[in-house]
Amino acid sequence: MNNGEILAVRGLNASYGEAKVLFDCDLDIQPGQVVTCVGRNGAGKTTLLKNIAGILKPTSGSITFNDRNLIGMMSYNIAKMGLKYIPQDKKVFSDLTVRENLELGSYATKDYNWDQVTDYFPRLKQLMDRKAGYLSGGERQMLMIGRALLGAPKVLLIDEPTEGLAPGIVEHLKNVFKELSKKTALVIVEQNLPLVCAISDKIYAMKEGRIVAEIKDGESIKAGICEQYL
Ligand SMILES: Nc1ncnc2c1ncn2[C@@H]1O[C@H](COP(=O)(O)OP(=O)(O)O)[C@@H](O)[C@H]1O
Numbered sequence: 001m002n003n004g005e006i007l008a009v010r011g012l013n014a015s016y017g018e019a020k021v022l023f024d025c026d027l028d029i030q031p032g033q034v035v036t037c038v039g040r041n042g043a044g045k046t047t048l049l050k051n052i053a054g055i056l057k058p059t060s061g062s063i064t065f066n067d068r069n070l071i072g073m074m075s076y077n078i079a080k081m082g083l084k085y086i087p088q089d090k091k092v093f094s095d096l097t098v099r100e101n102l103e104l105g106s107y108a109t110k111d112y113n114w115d116q117v118t119d120y121f122p123r124l125k126q127l128m129d130r131k132a133g134y135l136s137g138g139e140r141q142m143l144m145i146g147r148a149l150l151g152a153p154k155v156l157l158i159d160e161p162t163e164g165l166a167p168g169i170v171e172h173l174k175n176v177f178k179e180l181s182k183k184t185a186l187v188i189v190e191q192n193l194p195l196v197c198a199i200s201d202k203i204y205a206m207k208e209g210r211i212v213a214e215i216k217d218g219e220s221i222k223a224g225i226c227e228q229y230l
Pocket residue numbers: 016019021039040041042043044045046047048
């Protein structure tokens with residue numbers, strides 16, 4: 001820090017009990033960027049995001065967000081500061097309606113401006129009274145991202161947002177990510193390589209807990225060079 005990064009991770013090591021899972025991981029993102037993280041199942045992508053979000057505690061390393069050190073902070077305080085994590089499991093409050101799910105997000109952030117959510121996801125307007133448990137996977141992802149946008153976060157960490165979604169919705173999310181990144185920097189874990197190539201300013205490839213490549217040259221990104229790391 002600081003070359004203009006909003007988030008900088010340095011030498012991050014993390015374990016589950018005795019099992020070491022992350023080894024000296026570095027990651028940077030600047031405002032306005034989309035950074036993606038690719039790698040096979042078990043590479044450590046989710047563990048990396050959870051450590052950044054404060055859900056897991058790293059064994060060593062540093063995480064700086066908006067010039068503040070996050071190590072030791074509780075995850076809800078990190079979220080309040082404007083760094084939010086959207087987990088892989090797409091869990092919403094299934095017995096609550098879309099409106100009630102958004103109300104919870106507004107209650108937590110004191111941000112009641114839902115236009116910023118429905119501008120990106122007009123479909124949610126029609127679904128306001130539907131219980132979240134009855135949403136399709138794509139609609140649920142929209143709700144999760146929409147709810148996370150309340151409070152105008154500076155960085156969103158999104159774990160496998162398009163997993164299992166229909167191509168039409170993936171295309172919609174692709175456009176949303178490009179647009180959204182102008183206001184909120186995005187760190188996205190993603191297995192869909194065409195999508196990765198279309199949206200990334202930088203790609204980190206992970207293997208066995210290590211970041212084995214950092215690809216930031218636009219031509220290489222377009223050429224799908226990260227395929228060799230999967
Ligand atoms: N709760 C856990 N307890 C113990 N080991 C875990 C746990 N979660 C993940 N792991 C292990 O950590 C490694 C990285 O997992 P993960 O971060 O989920 O990878 P990815 O998201 O890239 O698929 C894997 O070897 C996985 O088995």
